[in-house]
Amino acid sequence: MSAHTIATTRSATGIPTGRLAIWWVLVSEIVIFGGVLVSYIMHRLGHPEWGHQAAHTNLWIGAFNTLVLLTSSLSAVLAHKAAEAGNGPRAARLLFATVGGGATFLTVKGFEWTEEITHGMTIQSGGFWSYYYTAAGIHATHVLAGMIIMVFVAMAALKNQALHRVELVGIYWHFVDIVWIFLFPLLYIAK
């Protein structure tokens, strides 16, 4: 049940409609993450003592997760390259690899948080921890949402359908990666 309208095919700006829309989605997401991060940053700057709490985040897990997301961004953009060449099945495989990267990220985070919570570092245990779980939690929700959408796009791509969406979901995924690129130093390195 595709709803192809004439409206979707027009492009007065020269930017394909789907891509234009994704950029607007990112604009709205920047302000959401911006709100959390601005609040966090100003509290960190004003509360140097939060460094004591922050010292307990695991730098290596954070770094590993950063590596995972960077690699998943690679597979996402390679998927785009394949889709542009018209190779739907290859694009789909690369998208599934990206989803796998996301799943790895979330699994690692699950273990990380379990470890931290069982050691008494819960969302209520301090100002830093409240922001830590909230910011990373909102990010993780976006990772999950991206994975779900990516699965749908990949399944269509397997049949060489809607290949333009590979690029679009990729752009969203790169954004999620960029948010983490900033979360990593903010939550793990700044001590």
Add this chain to the structure above:
Amino acid sequence: MATHAHVAHPAEAAGHGGHGKQSFFHKYLWSTDHKMIGFQYMFTGMTMALVGAFMAYVFRMQMAYPGHPVPGFGVVSPGEYNALVTNHGTIMIFWVAMPVLIAGFGNFLIPLMVGCDDMVFPRINRLSYQIFLLSTVVILASQFVQGGGFGGAWTAYPPLSAGGQYNLTKISATMWVIAVALEFVAFLLGGINFITTAMNSRAPGMKAFDVPLVVWMIVIASILFMASVGPLIAGAVMLLFDQLLGTGFYNPARGGDPILWQHLFWFFGHPEVYVVLLPAMGIVADVMTVFSRKKLFGYRTIIYTVVGTGVLSFFVWAHHQFIAGIDPRMANVFTVTTVVISIPIGEMLFLYIATLYGGSIRLATPMLWALAFIAEFLIGGVTGIYLGSSGADIYFHDTYFVVAHFHYTFVPIAVLAVFAGITMWFPKMFGRMMNEKLGKIHFWGTVIPFNLIFIPLFFLGAAGDHRRIFDYSHFPDLARPELQALRILATISLLVMLSFQFVFLYNFINSLFRGPRAVKNPWRSNTLEWTTDSPPPHGNWTKMPNVYRGPYEYSVPGRAQDFWPQDEPA
């Protein structure tokens, strides 16, 4: 089953999946057609207006006759009073003004006015309404849970909103946050459709400055919304965690700060008023030009001004926090920006008045509403200057002066402009004409009492009536008979105004089924929606239009007709 005749739909080139006759479910409940989704938003919004109005009725009765049982409700307890004022404000802004003005008119008008067959993402459009409907269910349900509806004011300041032991409405406090968050998501999704469709899907030949003002306004409003709501969504998640998980984002005893919420809220809250103002001004402009047969004075100037106002609207928010304990040096900054922002808005109203000047004015019902908008909004804007000056605001903050000010801005936006739009586009939406006489009766029966409600409130506010007080008999200096007389006057006027809304309801419903059939272009307007049938078919046109000129070519010298439709070749 009877064989169903395949209704020959105006077949569209890019295939609408070849709908034959659609089932009730597909046509009315599961539609992806922008017109139907627009109606869904509009009818939901108008129903919620009844809910919000009922709440106003109850608390105004309590103000006029404190302690007496209110017919249809009973005695109003302090907690119930708080819930009523909280949810009245919340519902009117998020479940009436926004859905009707932005999603209702936006969905219906944008594809038609830019000359395409639907929005660019019809299924996301449908999803946005479904999320909105869910949010509506949540906010309505929250009125009936244990403890009653959320009673922490529409601004939901913590610690009151974060602590169930303070607001005494713990369950509904959380439901309120969730409902508002869902509404935000719905409008973010919808906004992407409006913006992308208007940017990309214009008819061949339609340049940016050939687009009717109302479309520009709804698009800019959607952008303003999108840019301002993010921090509040973040803040709402944080409030939810404070409510449910015992975090201390807004709790000073735990390293947080309640003022953070205020900033996050008003960073959104101020642009939000422009989010609702802009579509209203767009509707008024498009009504005014048609009913004065005159080109919009300064169309491009208005657009540049609106963009400038939109930018400036992000620099004024702390005027809501002058006495909250913000840094006084910031108060200076925000006073200056607030007073400055009145300049572009004032300029726009002058441009509207200049549009009228020398026009061939026809006082049909839509025009009456548009003219009333200009007059009443001017009062609202001017009284805002008092409040924007931090010195005067020390006295006026949280008094009824503020209430009167924002109703003199909000009612023109959410009531006067909406009725202007409904009476103007009803023929196109439903293929019938509304009754003019009833329309005029409804108009006067709304506007005159409206002033009699809120002018007394200015005086009461200046006399010291604080907001959100459920019974003034506890305050000797305010319990004076002359002040109580003003409160009673306001309440009686509200009752009068509400009763005249039945005239509208009757007119609307009766015309829907039995009004005279409308032609394509009953108002002889230029814009594209009037070139197709009333109501437009699925896909809007059999042959998509091309555009040859701007939307406001009225009374062009040398032409026989006093209007010149956009799609007519030169």
Add this chain to the structure above:
Amino acid sequence: MSAHGHAAAHPAHRNYVKIWAILVVLLVISVAGPFLHIRVITLITAFGIALVKAYMVAKNFMHLDVEKPIIHWLLAVILLLMVLLFAGVAPDVMKDVGRHWKKDSGFHALPPEGHPAAGGEHGDGAEGR
């Protein structure tokens, strides 16, 4: 919808694996930085590199450099908006203690609901907010 309709497809795809390799190297440097225990170096390696990595992902993976200017404007404006948010809020929220003031909850917080002492006395009048 097929994969055409890109008004301006990028001329040729870049070497994405090479970009990825650079990103990984940068990641390693940013992780190593703190071990020198020099604050300025940590800041540069942590946040400076984050900016560089973000720029590289945006440019090379999101193809932002060949995107139309309107998109650049949108992103720039929205990021500036976040700076504005910080500037307007930080004076009130960032610190607990100023030169002439100190943040104090100003009233005695009630225990959460369900606590034995709940429903008792309320804090003394002053709003403190």
